[in-house]
Amino acid sequence: MLEVMPTMSQTLTVNAPLTAADGELLTVKLAREHRNKQLKAVALVAPLAIFLLLTFLVPIFMLLGRSVDNPEVVTHLPATSQLIASWDRRALPSEEVFQAMARDLTAAKEAKTVPEVAKRLNMDISGFRSLIQKTARKMPLELAAGETMRDRFIQMDERWGDPDHWHVIAKNAKSWTPYYLYSSLDLRETKAGTPELAPEEERAFISIFGRTLWISFWVTVFCLLLGDPLAYWLANLPARKSNLLMILVLLPFWTSVLVRVASWIVLLQREGLINSALMNLGIIGEPLQLAFNRVGVYIAMVHILLPFVILPAYSVMKSIPPTYMRAAISLGDHPFAAFWKIYFPQTVAGVAAGALLVFIMCIGYYITPALLGSPEEQMVSYYVAFYTNVTINWGMAAALGSLLLIATMTLYGLYSKLVGANKLSLG
């Protein structure tokens, strides 16, 4: 009832402010009503928002934090870290730094934290691991009269007399580091603190990111090339027929990804169905290599993602009245021209949205390349898992993950802007 009142106020020529039945100002009452409604809406969304904050957003922020986290040297060599900050970074550090190092290493040896420091420093200079471990084993040191800790260290191993090694310690005496992010982009930090491209033989990740985008691009293109014609055909069939055929699209969509990957292995492997069929037909003499390479990954990924193109394209195409095309043709357009000028422009937004979604999902793929690809097909996700499970290098896992996340979120932001997240539909 209240909602009708404002329009009435335009027709009534009353100067006195309108009031509700209880004598309260109507505008105040309406504003309160509106606020209550908003509060109710927020209260309904709040449980999910809080839930996702705790189980989803906070973990992801922890991952982002890990990509710059550098705790090893600061926590396990605390005195050295503090003193080395004032080092001029040219000649060798002062005697106090060496003494602090001896104290820290003694403490670290007792606390059994030497391997962590050694592992971290070894990332910057290989061989640092053994140097730290060797030195720590000799702790605590008894100095002879007149002998300095610095002499003793250099006598133990001449690398302690090399400022470069101390430089690495100084660099890592901060609780954060760009090291992992730089490494994920094939960069390294110069002594001046600026990034430079790593030597060619040490580069790895740029090409992995490139490969990820390349594979995703082609999977998206193949999905469009196969998905759109099919969607067009289904959308223009009589409803009974198209509903029946749609089941053939939806059934694989609802089937476990692992089932499908297993089936593709059965079909594509060396002794698989496709190879034996082709050989029996005499088309090929030797089995083709179809699985555990790029071909297998493309086939399986297109198969998994194809419904994500077909379903939105189908619903867009279904909403275009067939009379438009007929009108264009009856007005003298060639059917292809009519398709290109009338039909295609109306579908382009929906189709592009589907393609963008497929691309976004693609760049995070892990299972399919892991099971159906050779090392040459592994994408960024694989290396995130690799650094987490195999080498337990959280910094690299987190840095690669963060970059992948940034790429995904940028594209998702674009998607939300173009399509609107609230317009996302599921067939």
Place this chain on the structure above:
Amino acid sequence: MLPTYASPIERIWFWSFRIFCVLILIFLVSPLLVIVPLSFSADTFLLYPIKSFSLRWYEEFFGNGIWLTSLKNSFIVAPAATLLATTLGTLAAVGLTSSDFPGKSVLMSVLISPMVVPVVIVGVGAYLFFAPLGLSNSYFALILVHTALGVPFVVITVSATLRGFNANLIRASASLGANPITTYRRIVLPLIAPGVISGALFAFATSFDEVVVTLFLAGPEQTTLPRQMFGGIKENISPAIAAAATVLILFSIALLLTLEWLRGRAEKTRTNVA
């Protein structure tokens, strides 16, 4: 259909387009058709032709502790995650569609984001978060993360249903004397039920098919069916996988039929109301 006066080129185009589309449909279903017969093979390799048939791989699947445990775990985690995701997601969808408030579209994007964030990132993040709390290798953490992954589907399907919902029905019900609870139970719920249930099915399928988070977060005791299959495919691919796959395909057929039935019902209710 082609008109009788179609030119040869039009005929060729028409038929080649049709054949192309049928080939794509074959491409879509062939993997599902190929694996089912192999589960009845007596052979120890997943190879055609099948020389003799047996049910030994089903015996292996249903008789083997590892497969049964993983199936049981999947049936612990997925329903729990579905229940949580459906409850939280439906409430949120009702809130999101009922009123405008500042930051709503951003919030919506955030609520949908678990669908697009690469699962590996979710898995590693979840491990970083739950391991220090002593909750890695627990059903609890696994259920929570699977819930987060399933929530977007519920929010999307329920919001879509609610957008087609005519708010005058609530006013009509109230004006006829029903209290809000009765209105909700007898008017709102039956109308949004198809959306809620199909969201729940999506959430269930998401959890039931989830491997990556499980790889990071679950210990051997929480191994789910997809996790077990992942290990099986990676190590030695035996026909027991085909048996598991066949069970899963039957399961997805059941899910799909339920969903189609719901869709039909929803359309009927909507047209009846209109």
